[in-house]
Amino acid sequence: MKSNKRAKSHKNNAGTLDDEQVVTKVLEGDRNAFAVLVRRYHKQVFTLMNRFANSPTDAADLTQDAFLKAYTRLETFHPGKRFFVWLYTLSLNLARDYARKNKKHNDNLLKELGDNYGEIPTQEGRLIQQGNTIALFDALNRLPEDFREALILRYKEDFSVKVIARILNLSVSGVKMRIYRGLSKLREIYLESDHEKDI
Amino acid sequence: MKKIFKPFDEKLIQEEQKSHHVIRMIRNVPDADPPQGLEERVMSSLPPRKTVPQWRKLYRLALTPQTVRFTPLKLVTSVICCALVLFFVTVWFNGDNASRQALNTADMRIPEAHFYMGRSLLASNQPEKALPYLEKAVALSPDQADFHFWLGVAHWAHKDFIEERNQYAQAIDLEPDHILANLYLGHNFMDRGEWDKALVQYDKVLAVDPNLPHALYNRGLIFRNLGKTAEETIVWKEYLKVNQRGKWAVRAAEHLNDLGDFSYGIHPIGPVRIVIKRPSFSASDTLLPDCLSSLDQIGYVLGNNPNLYVHVVVYFKDNHKRALARAKTIKGYLTRKYPSVDPARIKISWFSCAEKIVANDKTFLLNESVRFIGLTTNKKEII
Numbered sequence: 195m196k197s198n199k200r201a202k203s204h205k206n207n208a209g210t211l212d213d214e215q216v217v218t219k220v221l222e223g224d225r226n227a228f229a230v231l232v233r234r235y236h237k238q239v240f241t242l243m244n245r246f247a248n249s250p251t252d253a254a255d256l257t258q259d260a261f262l263k264a265y266t267r268l269e270t271f272h273p274g275k276r277f278f279v280w281l282y283t284l285s286l287n288l289a290r291d292y293a294r295k296n297k298k299h300n301d302n303l304l305k306e307l308g309d310n311y312g313e314i315p316t317q318e319g320r321l322i323q324q325g326n327t328i329a330l331f332d333a334l335n336r337l338p339e340d341f342r343e344a345l346i347l348r349y350k351e352d353f354s355v356k357v358i359a360r361i362l363n364l365s366v367s368g369v370k371m372r373i374y375r376g377l378s379k380l381r382e383i384y385l386e387s388d389h390e391k392d393i
Numbered sequence: 394m395k396k397i398f399k400p401f402d403e404k405l406i407q408e409e410q411k412s413h414h415v416i417r418m419i420r421n422v423p424d425a426d427p428p429q430g431l432e433e434r435v436m437s438s439l440p441p442r443k444t445v446p447q448w449r450k451l452y453r454l455a456l457t458p459q460t461v462r463f464t465p466l467k468l469v470t471s472v473i474c475c476a477l478v479l480f481f482v483t484v485w486f487n488g489d490n491a492s493r494q495a496l497n498t499a500d501m502r503i504p505e506a507h508f509y510m511g512r513s514l515l516a517s518n519q520p521e522k523a524l525p526y527l528e529k530a531v532a533l534s535p536d537q538a539d540f541h542f543w544l545g546v547a548h549w550a551h552k553d554f555i556e557e558r559n560q561y562a563q564a565i566d567l568e569p570d571h572i573l574a575n576l577y578l579g580h581n582f583m584d585r586g587e588w589d590k591a592l593v594q595y596d597k598v599l600a601v602d603p604n605l606p607h608a609l610y611n612r613g614l615i616f617r618n619l620g621k622t623a624e625e626t627i628v629w630k631e632y633l634k635v636n637q638r639g640k641w642a643v644r645a646a647e648h649l650n651d652l653g654d655f656s657y658g659i660h661p662i663g664p665v666r667i668v669i670k671r672p673s674f675s676a677s678d679t680l681l682p683d684c685l686s687s688l689d690q691i692g693y694v695l696g697n698n699p700n701l702y703v704h705v706v707v708y709f710k711d712n713h714k715r716a717l718a719r720a721k722t723i724k725g726y727l728t729r730k731y732p733s734v735d736p737a738r739i740k741i742s743w744f745s746c747a748e749k750i751v752a753n754d755k756t757f758l759l760n761e762s763v764r765f766i767g768l769t770t771n772k773k774e775i776i
Binding site for chain 2 (some may be wrong): 240265379
């Protein structure tokens, strides 16, 4: 739920500008206003890139490319649409291009997990949860890219099926099919890895 | 209410229920931590922005959804305001000019404002709405002759002829030489058949402006009604001397011809009928100056209508040569004075039969006559 609110027209409590107002300011020539959008969304874009690149260095380069592309093509962003959806679509296309060129989908995503994990109150809980999450990452990583992105967009980013359809350039029923098959495959892989008992 | 799902949606929901633990874990997957300084790196890679053209800004503004927030109080106030605006706009566009103007001038103490409002309403053929404004103007400024005169006109439009007369009389009291008030008072008397009073008024008008066509024409009608043919003949000639154009000139010439005076003739020239003073000649068949202005009408029409040609038909009893000479004289005058008119468009004829005029149920044969018959090559102009 948190992501949904975040992804929608962003307006923080400090009364700063929402995404659309920032875009307008940038289009009026205020280059520095774009920093607001970078600050808001660079983490999500970096995470996306990292999923495809499996390398923080490459992911950082791709994130930079994504924001540069968004900046130069900002005129094509339609007011009234969600900026994050537009940015995400653009970033996903870049990530896919990168994946096609490199074709080295290695499975060392797990390496990143130890450092990026959130706070857990007890040491025991931390170990259990970390173990499960690593197993899930492993399963996610083994999923075909199309299924994985559909699941992440739906359950992590909390996008509606309609929005996901726009991002992935699919029909609504096509997205539902991917989510359905993605879930069942993920569950299958996860069970294979014998972690269900830990949940 | 039971929710209806499509079969596939149902399967998806079942799958989500089965995978709830997996879904929960996907939700908890943390974002990767970007390397330090990524924001600054991104920003430093951005080039400076070019200025966006104005049309692009307007385009974006048109596409941007706008949000309006209302408290209930503001909403009610807005609805009331909208209803009021709608009411006034409806009143405005329904042509209720009086209401509109009443709003504008209700408390005004400027007589001219009421006067011009009344005049404009009269001009737009709304005398019943004009009347109160003109009355107000007179009430505010009773020493203005024009105000009384136009109030009289409004009463005439209202068919209140007594009040009309009173207002004209008041205007004349204030300004004895008020031409229009005197003229319209004459019309008022004439409409009531008070010929003598009308004549007095028209004489007063003509004393100020001797060539005023309305006064001249109506004097002719009055003498016609009084059966004073000698005076009537003089008046029609006076009228035609100053005005030979238009339908009233044709009517005047007809009245004159009815009296057996053919000094002015009506000639069909293309699509119109023109009144022309009959050309008069000296003993040597040269044109006398008093008819030249009439002939100029023929030259003027020929110069303006290239499709027109004119037959000059001359008769001189028992003398063809003089008829031919007179025809040539007229053609010569016109071709000299109007060199742009091709002489071939002026054709001459000298007939051996007299011109026959039927007037007032009597037939007259003229011993000497000149007729002009204009024909056009443009079929649209043929009447």
